[in-house]
Amino acid sequence: xxxxxxxxxxxxxxxxxxxxxxxxxxxxxxxxxxxxxxxxxxxxxxxxxxxxxxxxxxxxxxxxxxxxxxxxxxxxxxxxxxxxxxxxxxxxxxxxxxxxxxxxxxxxxxxxxxxxxxxxxxxxxxxxxxxxxxxxxxxxxxxxxxxxxxxxxxxxxxxxxxxxxxxxxxxxxxxxxxxxxxxxxxxxxxxxxxxxxxxxxxxxxxxxxxxxxxxxxxxxxxxxxxxxxxxxxxxxxxxxxxxxxxxxxxxxxxxxxxxxxxxxxxxxxxxxxxxxxxxxxxxxxxxxxxxxxxxxxxxxxxxxxxxxxxxxxxxxxxxxxxxxxxxxxxxxxxxxxxxxxxxxxxxxxxxxxxxxxxxxxxxxxxxxxxxxxxxxxxxxxxxxxxxxxxxxxxxxxxxxxxxxxxxxxxxxxxxxxxxxxxxxxxxxx
Ligand code: SDX
Numbered sequence: 001x002x003x004x005x006x007x008x009x010x011x012x013x014x015x016x017x018x019x020x021x022x023x024x025x026x027x028x029x030x031x032x033x034x035x036x037x038x039x040x041x042x043x044x045x046x047x048x049x050x051x052x053x054x055x056x057x058x059x060x061x062x063x064x065x066x067x068x069x070x071x072x073x074x075x076x077x078x079x080x081x082x083x084x085x086x087x088x089x090x091x092x093x094x095x096x097x098x099x100x101x102x103x104x105x106x107x108x109x110x111x112x113x114x115x116x117x118x119x120x121x122x123x124x125x126x127x128x129x130x131x132x133x134x135x136x137x138x139x140x141x142x143x144x145x146x147x148x149x150x151x152x153x154x155x156x157x158x159x160x161x162x163x164x165x166x167x168x169x170x171x172x173x174x175x176x177x178x179x180x181x182x183x184x185x186x187x188x189x190x191x192x193x194x195x196x197x198x199x200x201x202x203x204x205x206x207x208x209x210x211x212x213x214x215x216x217x218x219x220x221x222x223x224x225x226x227x228x229x230x231x232x233x234x235x236x237x238x239x240x241x242x243x244x245x246x247x248x249x250x251x252x253x254x255x256x257x258x259x260x261x262x263x264x265x266x267x268x269x270x271x272x273x274x275x276x277x278x279x280x281x282x283x284x285x286x287x288x289x290x291x292x293x294x295x296x297x298x299x300x301x302x303x304x305x306x307x308x309x310x311x312x313x314x315x316x317x318x319x320x321x322x323x324x325x326x327x328x329x330x331x332x333x334x335x336x337x338x339x340x341x342x343x344x345x346x347x348x349x350x351x352x353x354x355x356x357x358x359x360x361x362x363x364x365x366x367x368x369x370x371x372x373x374x375x376x377x378x379x380x381x382x383x384x385x386x387x388x389x390x391x392x393x394x395x396x397x398x399x400x401x402x403x404x405x406x407x408x409x410x411x412x413x414x415x416x417x418x419x420x421x422x423x424x425x426x427x428x429x
C-alpha cells in the first residue's frame with residue numbers, strides 16, 4: 001500500500017495537502033485523519049457511502065464486476081471446491097490450510113460445539129414464540145458470563161479460544177433457539193458429523209427416531225454458510241468492529257453484530273424476502289409489487305434486491321440460484337410456486353428501467369430463503385443461519401482490528417440542534 005500521492009484541498013483561503021493511499025485492489029483513499037486538527041472541519045458521510053473505516057486484508061468486493069474474494073480466492077471457486085470450515089480457516093488465518101492444519105482446526109472446533117449445561121436454563125426464560133434472533137442476541141451476549149478464561153482481549157491465546165468457541169457454538173445455540181421455539185427437546189451436537197450436518201441434526205433430529213443427514217441438503221447448507229461467511233465492512237461487521245474498539249469482550253461484540261444483522265435492510269432481508277414472495281403468491285401479481293417498489297411514497301422495497309456495493313449481480317445470488325434448483329429437484333419440489341414467482345420477478349425487474357437505472361440486482365438474500373424453506377426451516381430461522389455463517393467473518397475482522405491496537409471508534413457530527421440557551425423555570429414556560 002503506497003502513500004506517494006496527495007489530494008489538494010483549498011478551504012477558507014488556505015490549501016491543504018491530504019496524503020493518499022493506494023490499496024492492492026480498489027479505489028485510492030484520501031487520508032483525512034489530520035483534517036480536523038489542521039483545517040477545523042469534519043467530513044460528512046452519514047451512510048459511509050464514500051468512507052473507508054479501516055484497512056483490511058480479509059475480503060474484497062468489486063461492486064461493478066460483481067466480484068467477491070475471500071483472502072483473494074473467488075467465492076465461486078470456494079463454493080464449488082471448498083467447505084465452510086476450510087473457509088473459516090482461510091478467513092481467520094489468511095491462507096488455505098494443509099491437511100494437518102485442517103484436521104487440527106476441525107478437531108478444535110468440534111471439541112467446542114457443546115455449550116455450558118447451565119445455559120440450557122437461559123432458554124426457559126424466553127417465551128416459546130420469541131424470535132430466535134432475540135434468543136441468540138441474549139444467549140451469545142451471556143456467553144461472557146460463562147467463559148471467563150477467554151475474555152481478555154490482550155491475550156492472543158484467549159482471543160483464539162473465544163474465536164473457536166463462537167464458531168463452534170453458534171450452530172448449537174441457533175439450533176437450541178429453534179428447538180425451543182417448536183417445543184422440542186434440545187439435541188446435543190454429534191462429533192462424528194460435519195459442521196453443516198451437525199447443525200441439520202441438532203435442528204431436525206428427535207429422540208424418538210434416528211436422523212440421517214441428507215448429503216445433498218448437507219452440501220447445500222454448507223454452501224449457504226460459505227456464501228455468507230464474510231463481506232467486507234457491512235453494517236453488522238462495522239458494528240462488531242466499533243464494539244471491539246472500546247475493548248468490549250468478544251462475546252459482547254458478536255452479540256452486537258447479531259443485533260445489527262437482524263434488520264430487514266441487512267441480514268433480516270432473507271426472511272422478509274420469502275415473506276414478500278409468499279405475499280405476491282402468483283406471477284400475475286408481480287406487476288402490482290413492481291409498481292409499489294417504484295413508488296417512493298409506498299415505503300415498499302423489493303426484499304432481496306439492491307445492494308450498497310454491488311451494482312452488478314451479487315455473485316452469491318448466482319450460486320444460490322443454482323443451489324435452489326438442485327435442492328428443490330432433490331426434494332422433488334419441481335413446481336415450487338415461490339421459486340416460480342422469484343424467477344419471474346427477477347426477469348421482470350431486470351428488464352425494468354427503474355431497476356436498470358438504479359443498478360438493482362438480486363442479492364444474496366433473494367434465493368437463500370427459498371432453499372431454507374424447502375429444507376424445512378421456519379422463516380424466523382433464516383437470519384439465525386446467516387448469523388452462524390457470518391460469525392467467522394465478524395471474528396476475523398475483530399481479530400484484525402484488535403491486532404492493530406487501533407483507537408476507539410468515535411465519529412463526530414453535523415450539529416443542527418438549538419444554540420446555547422438558559423434554563424427556563426417551569427413557572428415561566
Ligand atoms: C445484505 O453490506 C453488505 O455487504 C450486506 C450484505 C452482507 O453480506 O453483509 O450483502 C447482506 O444486507 C444484503 C442486502 C439485503 N437487503 C435487502 O435486500 C433489502 C432491500 N434492499 C434495500 O433496502 C437496499 O438496496 C439496500 C439497503 C440493500 C442498499 O441500500 P443503499 O445502498 O443505501 O441504497 P439506497 O437505499 O440509497 O437506494 C438507492 C436507490 C433509492 O432510490 P432513490 O432514492 O435514489 O430514488 O435505489 C432504490 C432506493 O429507493 N432502491 C430500491 C431498492 N433498493 C434500493 N427500490 C426498490 N427496491 C429495492 N430493494
